[in-house]
Amino acid sequence: MELLVLLFLAFLVIVVLVVAVGSLILNRRGQVNERLTGIRKMSADADPVELLRLPFMQRVVSPALYGLGHFFGKLAPWEIRSRVEKRIMYAGTPYNLNFFSLLAVQILLGGGLLLFSFYVLRIFRIYGGSMVLIVGLFTLVGFFLPYGIVSSKADSRQHKIRRSLPDVLDLLLVSVEAGLGFDMALKKVTQQMPGPLSAEIKRALDEIRMGSDRISALRGVSRRSGVSELSSFISSVIQAEELGSNIANTLRVQADFMRQKRRQLAQEKAMKAPVKLVFPLILFIFPALFVVIIGPAVIRVFQMFEIMF
Numbered sequence: 001m002e003l004l005v006l007l008f009l010a011f012l013v014i015v016v017l018v019v020a021v022g023s024l025i026l027n028r029r030g031q032v033n034e035r036l037t038g039i040r041k042m043s044a045d046a047d048p049v050e051l052l053r054l055p056f057m058q059r060v061v062s063p064a065l066y067g068l069g070h071f072f073g074k075l076a077p078w079e080i081r082s083r084v085e086k087r088i089m090y091a092g093t094p095y096n097l098n099f100f101s102l103l104a105v106q107i108l109l110g111g112g113l114l115l116f117s118f119y120v121l122r123i124f125r126i127y128g129g130s131m132v133l134i135v136g137l138f139t140l141v142g143f144f145l146p147y148g149i150v151s152s153k154a155d156s157r158q159h160k161i162r163r164s165l166p167d168v169l170d171l172l173l174v175s176v177e178a179g180l181g182f183d184m185a186l187k188k189v190t191q192q193m194p195g196p197l198s199a200e201i202k203r204a205l206d207e208i209r210m211g212s213d214r215i216s217a218l219r220g221v222s223r224r225s226g227v228s229e230l231s232s233f234i235s236s237v238i239q240a241e242e243l244g245s246n247i248a249n250t251l252r253v254q255a256d257f258m259r260q261k262r263r264q265l266a267q268e269k270a271m272k273a274p275v276k277l278v279f280p281l282i283l284f285i286f287p288a289l290f291v292v293i294i295g296p297a298v299i300r301v302f303q304m305f306e307i308m309f
Helices: 002-027 029-042 056-073 078-090 099-123 129-177 182-192 196-209 214-225 228-243 247-308
Strands: none
Touching: 056 099, 078 099, 078 129, 078 214, 099 129, 129 182, 129 196, 129 228, 129 247, 182 196, 196 214, 214 228, 228 247
8 A cells, every 4th residue: 555655646746847847848938939930040941840850858858957957057146157167068968968957957866865764764654854954965966976977977087188188298208209290190089099089189179170269168077077187288289389489399308297296196106005095994904903912812812711710
């Protein structure tokens, strides 16, 4: 019986979410019609039927999430919005996320976990302060979990860029000294060393091919990555290009600097290792040693007390 009630409540939650999404879509019908009118004006051959052939995510889910996030996102302070947008950009904009769609996912997940935990606790007859605490905890976890995932992905991507930067600079230096131009050397890097840094360089090359100047494209790489070492390298390249100095010398200096910086970071992590090992030693290794060393003596003492008394 309790299982049937749980299934019925889960069904009600799904129905409420579907109705909410449907209402958002209906409210955006006027905006969709305006966009379709603009598409027809831009091209006489444009066929709105083609929009129906798009995937369900692009046609329904993405606009609904954007509408829900935009409704609540207008209440968020500009500083929070800017910081979240930067984290999304540093993460590589996964799934074409933006601030509004991420906020919509946070609201839906937090609300879903709130309803789920509330009804589960009612089934198990847990009330009072414990119920409020557990429901609030589940709601907070559901709300902040998407942002935590995006932030973790951003940190991982920046770490990969920072790790691959010295090798990229070495390959750039070798390619330039072999006679390739700087743009061709960058293209060689994208072919030989796949990764997030190569993807950003490829995007910059595509922007240059489409008519953007090299300085703006390189600054875009620095802005989208958020890695200080990469920003320093790009600033040096831009300065060398503006002053007309030899790019090979700049690459050689930057490659040596990045190698030294990575060595210093490795030494810093090695020096932190003994401090980080203290807590595992205290919590896991020392108790086992105490049991092995002192355990037999304790057993012997108990046996002596049993003989005496």
